[in-house]
Amino acid sequence: MPCVRSRCVTQPGLAATGDREMERKTVSTCPFCGVGCGIVVHTRDDRITWVDDDPANPSSRGMLCVKGRFGIPFVQHPDRLTTPLVRRDGELQPASWDEALDLVAERLLDYRGAFGSFASAKATNEDAFVQQKFVRLVMGTNNIDHCTRLCHSPSVEAMLVQLGSGATSNSYIDYEEASCLVVVGCDPDSNHPVIASRMRKAVDDHGTKLVVVNPKRIDLASRADVFLQPAPGTDVALFNGMARAILDEGLEDRGFIAARTEGFEAWRAVVMERTVEEYAQACGVDPHALRLAARLYARPPARRGLPADERPGSCLAWGMGITQHTHGTDNAHALINLALLAGQLGRPGCGISPLRGQNNVQGCGDAGCIPDSLPGYQPYRDDVVARFEEAWHAGIPREPGIKATDMVERIATGEIRAMYIVGENPLLSEPNLAHAGDLFRRLDFLVVQDLFLHETAELADVVLPACSFAEKDGTFTNSERRVQRVRQAVPRVGQSRADWEIICDLARRMAPHVGVDPGQFAYRSAADVFAEMARLTPQLRGISYERLEREGGIQWPCPSPDHPGTRYLYAQSFPRGLGKFVPVRQAAPAAELPDADYPLILNTGRVLYHWHGGTLTRRVQALLDQVSEVPVTIHPGEAERFGIADGDEVVVRSRRGRLTGRAIVTDAVRAGSVFVPFVKLRESAANFLTNNAYDEPSRIPEYKVCAVRVEKKRPRDTALTGGQPTASRDR
Numbered sequence: 001m002p003c004v005r006s007r008c009v010t011q012p013g014l015a016a017t018g019d020r021e022m023e024r025k026t027v028s029t030c031p032f033c034g035v036g037c038g039i040v041v042h043t044r045d046d047r048i049t050w051v052d053d054d055p056a057n058p059s060s061r062g063m064l065c066v067k068g069r070f071g072i073p074f075v076q077h078p079d080r081l082t083t084p085l086v087r088r089d090g091e092l093q094p095a096s097w098d099e100a101l102d103l104v105a106e107r108l109l110d111y112r113g114a115f116g117s118f119a120s121a122k123a124t125n126e127d128a129f130v131q132q133k134f135v136r137l138v139m140g141t142n143n144i145d146h147c148t149r150l151c152h153s154p155s156v157e158a159m160l161v162q163l164g165s166g167a168t169s170n171s172y173i174d175y176e177e178a179s180c181l182v183v184v185g186c187d188p189d190s191n192h193p194v195i196a197s198r199m200r201k202a203v204d205d206h207g208t209k210l211v212v213v214n215p216k217r218i219d220l221a222s223r224a225d226v227f228l229q230p231a232p233g234t235d236v237a238l239f240n241g242m243a244r245a246i247l248d249e250g251l252e253d254r255g256f257i258a259a260r261t262e263g264f265e266a267w268r269a270v271v272m273e274r275t276v277e278e279y280a281q282a283c284g285v286d287p288h289a290l291r292l293a294a295r296l297y298a299r300p301p302a303r304r305g306l307p308a309d310e311r312p313g314s315c316l317a318w319g320m321g322i323t324q325h326t327h328g329t330d331n332a333h334a335l336i337n338l339a340l341l342a343g344q345l346g347r348p349g350c351g352i353s354p355l356r357g358q359n360n361v362q363g364c365g366d367a368g369c370i371p372d373s374l375p376g377y378q379p380y381r382d383d384v385v386a387r388f389e390e391a392w393h394a395g396i397p398r399e400p401g402i403k404a405t406d407m408v409e410r411i412a413t414g415e416i417r418a419m420y421i422v423g424e425n426p427l428l429s430e431p432n433l434a435h436a437g438d439l440f441r442r443l444d445f446l447v448v449q450d451l452f453l454h455e456t457a458e459l460a461d462v463v464l465p466a467c468s469f470a471e472k473d474g475t476f477t478n479s480e481r482r483v484q485r486v487r488q489a490v491p492r493v494g495q496s497r498a499d500w501e502i503i504c505d506l507a508r509r510m511a512p513h514v515g516v517d518p519g520q521f522a523y524r525s526a527a528d529v530f531a532e533m534a535r536l537t538p539q540l541r542g543i544s545y546e547r548l549e550r551e552g553g554i555q556w557p558c559p560s561p562d563h564p565g566t567r568y569l570y571a572q573s574f575p576r577g578l579g580k581f582v583p584v585r586q587a588a589p590a591a592e593l594p595d596a597d598y599p600l601i602l603n604t605g606r607v608l609y610h611w612h613g614g615t616l617t618r619r620v621q622a623l624l625d626q627v628s629e630v631p632v633t634i635h636p637g638e639a640e641r642f643g644i645a646d647g648d649e650v651v652v653r654s655r656r657g658r659l660t661g662r663a664i665v666t667d668a669v670r671a672g673s674v675f676v677p678f679v680k681l682r683e684s685a686a687n688f689l690t691n692n693a694y695d696e697p698s699r700i701p702e703y704k705v706c707a708v709r710v711e712k713k714r715p716r717d718t719a720l721t722g723g724q725p726t727a728s729r730d731r
């Protein structure tokens with residue numbers, strides 16, 4: 001079976017056994033990224049022996065990347081939490097489930113009103129649905145959020161305003177059927193490898209045109225017809241420039257604009273304020289290349305094999321390079337304006353894709369783990385709230401809750417005094433970790449529910465052991481809105497339990513004290529939970545476990561049991577009616593820019609072999625072997641300026657902290673910047689350096705730009721990592 005990219009690794013701990021007949025096989029879904037590849041988990045004597053692809057899965061079509069194929073040994077790693085832990089005499093010590101849950105129930109009852117919860121985009125839809133029900137019904141608050149806040153919240157914000165829905169509009173098959181792909185601020189080869197593979201197939205087999213926009217020369221750029229390498233934080237200028245070029249050459253889709261949109265003239269007036277040359281200069285790209293990119297997107301030449309009567313389509317895909325800025329929502333508006341201008345929505349082979357990150361970040365939002373709406377993005381409107389209250393036989397709050405990044409900041413004001421964190425590790429994933437750590441330490445009461453005792457769990461008052469995707473039944477929803485089954489393949493590790501079961505047990509203990517019927521948390525199975533979620537969520541109403549069993553994954557919206565599911569959205573109209581142009585002007589590129597003391601821009605992101613802070617992938621030897629130190633990628637010009645050679649151990653410092661890593665000198669990064677993934681290796685982690693400055697509408701942190709300096713590590717710089725400011729003048 002093909003392994004995406006040829007970078008396969010050997011698999012200690014998952015060595016294939018000779019006699020395959022003795023093995024059991026369980027069809028499930030990859031627990032890493034939002035592509036949602038189908039996997040087959042092979043087990044023998046209750047141990048996972050091997051993971052293979054699922055050729056029948058329509059999202060992955062027999063492909064897997066290195067993490068799906070070789071990254072699963074974290075499931076049965078000896079570090080897994082096996083019992084609840086309760087802090088006694090300052091130490092986390094093993095406790096029974098009854099002791100731990102009684103304590104959590106008793107303490108949380110005191111904090112209704114000053115409570116917040118993070119849900120997990122790694123856990124299932126069923127886990128997420130039960131958690132938001134607990135927070136709303138038992139804790140009486142809408143203070144629930146998850147990592148979407150750190151991820152695509154600006155995209156969702158912009159799409160809701162302009163279109164009325166926050167999901168990817170198309171499917172992976174549309175990338176293969178497109179005549180042009182525009183890939184912006186993301187690195188699919190490392191972060192969505194199977195999507196990258198499908199995009200390469202389009203380019204190689206069908207002659208699809210490719211435009212890549214990224215300050216870093218990512219691998220996919222080698223296949224691009226146009227590669228634009230803008231200065232970080234200047235995407236509004238770049239996309240307004242493309243829009244201006246389309247208008248100058250009359251390539252806009254006038255029929256689409258007239259029939260399907262509003263606000264065109266006001267938006268056009270703003271775009272016309274500058275010329276293509278001025279826009280190109282503002283973002284540091286060649287104006288001819290900008291014009292060419294605009295032509296390819298608006299009117300691509302038909303790809304090979306396209307029926308003569310079909311209009312060639314363009315897909316726009318983007319990632320964190322767009323969103324993780326103090327003007328992330330403006331960036332997303334600029335992209336959606338472009339799609340409306342060119343009419344590249346609502347047909348096969350076109351559409352817009354904010355590439356979703358975590359395996360179930362789509363589903364966690366769909367299930368209602370966001371502060372500003374109920375399951376299915378339903379607003380806190382009287383009729384909607386009444387429907388939930390009728391189903392749940394008790395009142396729920398109508399005030400929007402506090403967003404994740406604000407919950408952390410509002411620990412300082414006492415608005416948040418207790419937190420329940422499920423399957424997230426904010427003390428590696430939030431920006432400015434020294435600051436975040438100070439805040440988390442000020443909580444009165446912290447519960448963490450996870451597979452491992454990670455950095456955040458170490459501060460908790462109670463730690464609850466959750467079981468992984470391989471030990472439970474459920475569903476994940478991937479980046480193309482496909483709801484897919486997750487099936488138990490191995491027995492649970494230790495006393496760990498599924499997240500939804502733990503929360504139900506806790507909720508039943510607390511319910512009688514807050515006027516809620518404990519029967520509301522008495523589900524018999526994951527299927528039971530899904531059935532309730534589908535009943536209350538219009539776009540999932542037609543999906544059931546029976547159908548998923550029979551038909552495989554189904555793409556929402558699927559409003560009725562006989563509906564086949566939806567490949568692409570917006571064929572006839574947008575959920576808000578007309579698509580809305582929103583004028584945006586380029587703001588200052590970032591909150592903190594280079595100066596004499598910190599002359600470089602730090603761009604943070606990911607590498608193929610690691611997952612976020614590394615809680616999972618540091619425990620997979622085969623992946624750790626590939627990348628075991630923090631790579632610091634630096635431009636040759638800067639390397640020379642700061643006396644750094646390829647392979648040197650280097651120290652990177654910002655006003656907030658420092659890390660030690662290994663230099664990779666390459667002109668793939670833009671002059672003036674360094675790229676560091678945010679995985680923690682050898683105690684070094686990029687988020688000690690990043691800036692807790694936020695985009696106003698979405699409250700996403702500016703992970704993609706802050707000012708740093710880099711120097712070769714000197715012998716006396718031992719164990720340089722952490723969050724202390726590095727020079728007295730910085731204090």
Ligand SMILES: Nc1nc2c(c(=O)[nH]1)N[C@H]1C(S)=C(S)[C@@H](COP(=O)(O)OP(=O)(O)OC[C@H]3O[C@@H](n4cnc5c(=O)[nH]c(N)nc54)[C@H](O)[C@@H]3O)O[C@H]1N2
Pocket residue numbers: 033034151184185186187188190191192213214215216218230231232233234235318319320321322356357358603604605606607608609610611612704
């Ligand atoms: N291997 C692996 N895969 C993952 C993950 C992982 O941790 N490891 N995480 C998953 C998750 S949750 C997510 S959200 C996705 C993220 O997937 P991506 O969005 O691909 O994530 P990043 O690595 O953050 O890459 C963002 C890209 O933006 C570029 N960039 C930086 N600044 C700018 C800018 O100002 N403008 C533009 N146009 N580009 C810019 C960077 O150079 C980088 O290539 O990956 C998912 N997949």
Ligand SMILES: Nc1nc2c(c(=O)[nH]1)N[C@H]1C(S)=C(S)[C@@H](COP(=O)(O)OP(=O)(O)OC[C@H]3O[C@@H](n4cnc5c(=O)[nH]c(N)nc54)[C@H](O)[C@@H]3O)O[C@H]1N2
Pocket residue numbers: 120122123124147148150151152320324357358422423424425426428429430431449450451452454466467468469499604605606611612613614615616678686687690703
């Ligand atoms: N500098 C910088 N920082 C970033 C980013 C960046 O690009 N740059 N990207 C941001 C983005 S896009 C994201 S999404 C966040 C990610 O931030 P997090 O979500 O905090 O990161 P993960 O390490 O994926 O955390 C997932 C946790 O879930 C646990 N887990 C796995 N399965 C289960 C389960 O079934 N149940 C339970 N209870 N736990 C489970 C794992 O052990 C792990 O601890 O980081 C953000 N931080």
Ligand code: SF4
Pocket residue numbers: 030031032033034035036037060063064065066067068069192193194195
């Ligand atoms: S592309 Fe994503 S979903 Fe597919 S195998 Fe890799 S990590 Fe898993």
Ligand SMILES: [Mo]
Pocket residue numbers: 147150151152357358
């Ligand atoms: Mo993400």
